[in-house]
Amino acid sequence: MQYKNGPKEPLNPVQKRAILIEALSYIQRFKEQIIVIKYGGAAMVQEEFKFSFAQDVTLLHSLGLRPVIVHGGGPEITKAISTYGVETQFIDGLRVTDLQSLKISEMVLSGQVNKEIVAQLNDAGSLAVGLSGKDGRLIEASKLQHKEHDLGYVGKIDHIEPKLLINLLRDGYIPVLSPIGMGQDGHSYNINADTVASHIAAALKARKAIFMTDVAGILKDKKLISRLTSAEAEGLIQEEVIQGGMLPKVRGMIYALKQGVGSVHIIDGRDHHALIGELFTDAGTGTMLTA
Ligand SMILES: Nc1ncnc2c1ncn2[C@@H]1O[C@H](COP(=O)(O)OP(=O)(O)OP(=O)(O)O)[C@@H](O)[C@H]1O
């Protein structure tokens, strides 16, 4: 199997064995454990990263872990919306969604992006199934009130019904979920994918939630913060160091930890195979948030 961006000098047999042995304790620790992965940012858009993501997920599935993928699709939605001549507006990292934008968002997320990811995973040897939050009443949502702003059909999560996910995981499938919820009124709501990933992780009592994005992790003065507590993160939100697209991620991570998720991480989706690096080696990358 091809290893993208592998070491320039081939590893000698002793190094290769050492790596496998290092992975052993992690494989044993995470076997049968649910790992929620938020797939977004650069890793999802650039062709070269899509392949290594599919390989990573297939590897952890093959080793007996239970990955659940929640995906975003911001850039694709923006592209599709602009072809209809509609402008996209963001408030605090949240996309303002009128009825037309909602229809395009749902089409792009559940129709295009979701099925592409499912195809890539299955092509790499996985057994993935695509869903939206409407399937099996997975995500019940209602209109999000955000300060004084009207964000249109942007939803907040009222309830997660994890039964369908639990059944799929039990039967060996990898659920791939688009961040669309359904209101009691039968309406669709566009929900931030980080928020969905953290609520899904909480409802499944996941062992880990990993957020793949287009930066190295949480940055302050352009420097990576490798580890911080929820209280420190709240402080960085107050100072507006954490803002925009990082806000729903960090808020979701704090929520997931409170709800009993084992550990939460942000990793760089531009780093090939960062996912298996995070799970199976001693050298964690990115940012880890603790309670
Ligand atoms: N303190 C911070 N450290 C790092 N990034 C930050 C910080 N504050 C804000 N950001 C922004 O958050 C962005 C990541 O969130 P963004 O919503 O853009 O991507 P994503 O959630 O990975 O993908 P998608 O929204 O498509 O699912 C970064 O590219 C950066 O611009």
Ligand SMILES: [Mg+2]
């Ligand atoms: Mg985002």
